Amino acid sequence: MQAQKPAIIALDTGTTSMRAVVFDDSGQVRHIARRDNPPHYHADGRVEQNPESWKRCLFELLSEAREWSEAGHMRAAALSLTSQRSSVIPLDREGRPLHDAIMWQDIRTDPLCAGMKQVEPEIYRRSGLRLTSVFSAIKMLWFKTERPDIYQKTWKMAGIQDYLIYLLTGRLITDRSLASRTTLLDLDRREWSNELIALYGLDAHLLCELIDPGSVAGTLSREAAEACGLPAGLPVISAGGDQQCAALGLGLLSTDTIVVNTGTGAYAIGLSDRPVHDARMRIYCNVSAIPSLYITEAPMLTAGVLYRWFRDQFYPPTGPHEVPFAQINRDIAESPPGAHGVILLPHFKGAAAPFWNPRAKGHFLNLDLATTRADMARAVLEGIALELAENVALLEETGRPARRLLVSGGLTALDEFVQICADCFERPVEKSRDCEATALGAWISAAVATGLYGSFEEAYAQAVDGAETTIVAPDSGRSAVYRSLQMTRQRLYRALADTAV
Known part of the structure; x- marks a missing residue:
């Protein structure tokens, strides 16, 4: 037996x-x-x-x-x-x-x-x-x-x-x-x-x-x-x-690492050995899955759910055997960085970090008669990534510079989104080996709790042993496009917020 x-x-x-x-x-x-x-x-x-x-x-x-x-x-x-x-x-x-x-x-x-x-x-x-x-x-x-x-x-x-x-x-x-x-x-x-x-x-x-x-x-x-x-x-x-x-499953084990995790919403997450309080209340601080430590969070409320909403509204199924998201993913690759000027403010359930405005609304801006649904689809991913870039910068401002940036979650299954993140963050990003980081963190926790491994570091190292790491480098030309786009979207947000639109 x-x-x-x-x-x-x-x-x-x-x-x-x-x-x-x-x-x-x-x-x-x-x-x-x-x-x-x-x-x-x-x-x-x-x-x-x-x-x-x-x-x-x-x-x-x-x-x-x-x-x-x-x-x-x-x-x-x-x-x-x-x-x-x-x-x-x-x-x-x-x-x-x-x-x-x-x-x-x-x-x-x-x-x-x-x-x-x-x-x-x-x-x-x-x-x-x-x-x-x-x-x-x-x-x-x-x-x-x-x-x-x-x-x-x-x-x-x-x-x-x-x-x-x-x-x-x-x-x-x-x-x-x-x-x-x-x-x-x-x-x-x-x-x-x-x-x-x-x-x-x-x-x-x-x-x-x-x-x-x-x-x-x-x-x-x-x-x-x-x-x-x-x-x-x-x-x-x-x-x-x-x-x-x-964060634990992604390897957030040191204070010089930031992870970006996408799901229904998205979070930029850092690690700290003490509680962190921002004078302007722009970040959250919580108890970490590692009991002696804390995590800092800069959340956004709509990420994966926004991408799915756009797919549902603008990409009706064409047949019973259609692969979900296949057409929208192809379209995103056809629209250039900057989406021909189309900008998305991804505040479809209000704005969390860095703006903290529950009355904020989602907006597509700079549309004209030449705008295609491919441009709008790309603008969705760019709008999410640009907001995440602001939140990564916010965690570094209130903590310490990140030596390592990791990305995970449902949206990272799309290679173009990972590249957009690297370009918006203007530094290399490390892509998680799979999309089960949350469950892996739960395994690490249980492996330590039951004595299977002696530490969180040991359990994580065992889980990722031999796994290939995908590192995506930014493209300087694309980063320049997104740097300009970031300044434009910040001005647009302020203008809309000031007029209560």
Whole structure:
């Protein structure tokens, strides 16, 4: 009988899908199970999701991962969870959702944010986060003010990862990397802040118990084991938030590295050994997936979702066998750098870093009768990359110059986008070897937590051992085009913002 090799199953819950990735003990992907699971976008800016959809996907994915592992002569040794951050699910004492999850992109709380604007500097000073509708605390306050019936019945205000861990272990906890996305965690003490809780007028007992990222949150319960076929007692690790894990999986292990990760939105992320506070509140600072460290983030709200939106609106399918994105990708290569002057401001859900303007709108500018959809398609990618270039510069301004720039995520599957990034950043970029950086970060976390490797550095080195590195150098001529385009788009943004367009 062939011996079974140990496997770690990383569960990665994104905004529009959920994946179970089976890793072997050297950090290599052996199988990926995926379920599409997008939220519901309401016309009034609300974004919600039924928590039952995550529960269904969770056990379907674990069952598939188990079946594949058994067929491949592997046995699950641990489960490691990472997920999107800052969504809120009110749970009753039996752990049942009392309302659909209010998702991170939901903007129903904008009026509440406006009413608390005078205390934003204090929130930022303590938590490292601005007061926006993205984060969890203001969503909790919405339940208190708008749905007091639900607030009074709530036992705990949980995030998505907290809820999934509860389903697997029966224990309701949150790790500090996730807690640092609520605006309720004191970043210096890494504990819930009584001052911030009082400032929001919330009740401290509604918050989950804190553990460090990379900790064993519990073990697989008998009920969960029966639902997916895995053995009860498996360790379940809370690896950290998705961007923290993506940064770890990309190799963000030193303070002279910056990673750019694209998904629904996009993030420029740096690493620090201390909390970082910008006097102009232009960046975020959170607890890293490496428990003793911090990450700095400069986010943008729409990246991959914007590219998909443009494809859906301007590239209707021509047949049942059409390859997704094939035509738009061909068109992008046909339009020259600068897209014949077409400029996109990618603020289709408001502007995050560096502008922080929730009222900002997306704009195509400089269109004329010679403009083609290929020019507009290219302008979408250039608009995303130019905003990311500003955010990379912002992290360097508030931290230290980057010796190494890494790019990852869905958009980097398109080689032209990686080249555009190098040209806009005006320096070489290193492309991730695959698009599963978030799941790899969760594997690294679990590999250290379970003693498979002695350090994050050792686990990462093993996972990437022998992997080819793709380094894309900037083209000086193209960089000159984008440098001029960057100055133009900054003037256009200011003009539109000043006139409230």
